[in-house]
Structures are given as C-alpha cells and as structure tokens.
Amino acid sequence: MSQLANISALRTDYRKAALDEASVGQHPIPFFEKWFLEACAAEVAEANAMTLATASKEGIPHARMVLLKGVENNGFTFFTNYDSNKGHDLQENPHAALVFYWKELERQVRIEGRIERLSDAASDEYFHSRPEGSRLGAWASPQSKIIPNRDVLEANYNKYQQQFAGHIPRPAHWGGFILLPSCIEFWQGRSNRMHDRVVFINESGAWKKHRLAP
Numbered sequence: 061m062s063q064l065a066n067i068s069a070l071r072t073d074y075r076k077a078a079l080d081e082a083s084v085g086q087h088p089i090p091f092f093e094k095w096f097l098e099a100c101a102a103e104v105a106e107a108n109a110m111t112l113a114t115a116s117k118e119g120i121p122h123a124r125m126v127l128l129k130g131v132e133n134n135g136f137t138f139f140t141n142y143d144s145n146k147g148h149d150l151q152e153n154p155h156a157a158l159v160f161y162w163k164e165l166e167r168q169v170r171i172e173g174r175i176e177r178l179s180d181a182a183s184d185e186y187f188h189s190r191p192e193g194s195r196l197g198a199w200a201s202p203q204s205k206i207i208p209n210r211d212v213l214e215a216n217y218n219k220y221q222q223q224f225a226g227h228i229p230r231p232a233h234w235g236g237f238i239l240l241p242s243c244i245e246f247w248q249g250r251s252n253r254m255h256d257r258v259v260f261i262n263e264s265g266a267w268k269k270h271r272l273a274p
C-alpha cells in the first residue's frame with residue numbers, strides 16, 4: 061500500500077489566536093506590517109517567502125515561491141528575471157496574487173492586485189545591495205529556459221565572473237516588480253475549522269473591510 065495512504069488523516073486543529081474586525085484597523089498595509097513583524101518575532105522560517113500566482117493571457121495559471129523584498133508606496137515588491145516564465149506572464153497579464161503561510165502563527169495572508177515594473181533606479185539599488193554571487197547568478201541563469209546540463213550554468217558563471225572582474229552591472233533582463241493590492245485577506249486558524257477571515261477590498265481608492273465565512 062502507498063506510504064501516502066493516510067494522507068487524508070493528517071489534520072491540525074488551530075487554537076493559537078483569534079482575529080476580529082476591530083483589531084485589524086482601517087487600512088490593511090499597517091496590519092500586514094504588524095503581522096509580518098510578529099512572524100519574524102516568532103522565528104517563522106523565511107517569513108518573506110510567498111507564493112506568487114500569475115496567469116498567461118489565455119488564463120493558464122502558474123504559481124511559484126518568491127521573496128518579498130519590501131512594502132513601499134502601498135505595494136509589495138519582489139525581484140526576478142523579466143524573461144522568465146513569470147516575467148512573460150506578467151507582461152501579458154498584469155494581474156497576480158500572493159500568498160503567505162506562517163504556520164507557526166496559524167496565519168495566512170492573501171493579496172491580489174495589479175503588477176507594475178519597478179523603476180530602473182529602484183532595481184539598480186536593490187541589485188547592487190546583493191552579494192556578488194547572486195549578482196553573477198542573475199547573469200549566468202537564463203531563468204525558466206531548458207538547459208542541457210548544470211555545466212552550462214557553471215560555465216556561464218565563470219565567464220561572467222571573469223568578464224566583470226569586480227563591477228557587476230544589473231542585467232537589463234533582471235529587476236523588480238511591485239504588486240499594488242486591490243484585495244488583502246487576513247486568515248487566522250481557529251478550532252473546528254471555524255477560522256477567522258477579514259478581507260479588505262479597495263473600492264475606488266477606499267479600503268472596505270468585511271468578515272468572510274471560513
């Protein structure tokens with residue numbers, strides 16, 4: 061029998077905390093920042109790791125993890141290769157979603173909105189703050205392309221290391237995006253699957269708050 065036969069019996073009862081409409085305040089960004097700091101304080105591993113869901117213009121969805129690198133101008137920023145699969149999706153269809161799961165706190169945050177590219181200046185600033193190896197990696201990896209083997213990557217890396225010897229410019233195909241949210245949902249696990257969900261929806265620039273059934 062499959063070792064996964066008991067997968068349906070895996071379940072956790074969530075009991076750590078509660079969430080009510082009053083405690084989240086009137087604006088979702090400060091509340092996100094509060095929860096994010098609490099996740100860091102609780103030593104959630106990679107609290108800034110989030111699932112990024114995109115879709116092609118035909119509506120085919122794709123999801124993968126990326127790292128949140130900032131919350132600024134009321135948006136959520138991350139960095140990647142503009143020529144990657146996600147980069148192509150976002151060029152064709154600027155709508156995307158983010159999901160954080162902070163298991164240690166029994167919390168999920170879902171964010172949906174429109175994506176824009178960060179300015180070259182903002183991408184440059186972050187690129188140059190990265191360790192040398194990561195900057196070379198951005199040159200060496202044709203992200204999402206099929207490659208024959210790992211040697212190709214290593215050879216690329218060595219080539220760019222020699223070529224740039226010290227000053228590594230930002231590749232034009234690498235940079236940041238910002239997701240400008242239209243909807244942010246905070247989920248707190250509760251006992252008996254009677255979870256708390258509070259959603260903020262942006263209506264013509266004003267945030268409206270609602271409780272959702274779990």
Ligand SMILES: Cc1cc2nc3c(=O)[nH]c(=O)nc-3n(C[C@H](O)[C@H](O)[C@H](O)COP(=O)(O)O)c2cc1C
Pocket residue numbers: 106109122123124125126127128138139140141144145146147203204
């Ligand atoms: C925890 C974690 C964090 C990641 N962070 C990033 C990131 O910030 N940027 C990025 O381009 N890829 C990141 N990746 C790799 C992506 O998940 C993905 O493999 C890659 O971006 C290619 O995705 P795509 O082919 O859909 O474009 C991360 C992966 C993991 C597991």
